[in-house]
Amino acid sequence: MNRIYNFEAIEPPFLNEKMLREKMKRRKTRIMSVLLACAGFLSQLCILIIGLITLENFPILSFFCFVYLVVALSGGCAVLIVFNRERSKFV
Helix, strand or coil, X not given: CCCCCCCCCCCCCCCCHHXXXXXXXXXXXXXXXXXXXXXXXXXXXXXXXXXXXXXXXXXXXXXXXXXXXXXXXXXXXXXXXXXXXXXXXXX
């Protein structure tokens, strides 16, 4: 029977507990980042809906909701640009 893989030709990569813990920590950080981004998106969506609902009855409240959305989105874009440029340092 022919063997597909030659296990004696190369050595598997060296792994230790520290490397595995770092990998697990990076995965956990990525999952938490995705959950945080989803929570932020949902909260901004709720504020947008509140602003649209209160547009006729409370125009000042809806104005502040829209201003908050613009400021939050611009800040989020700035953070995204910084993390994208410095990705090699953080990840």
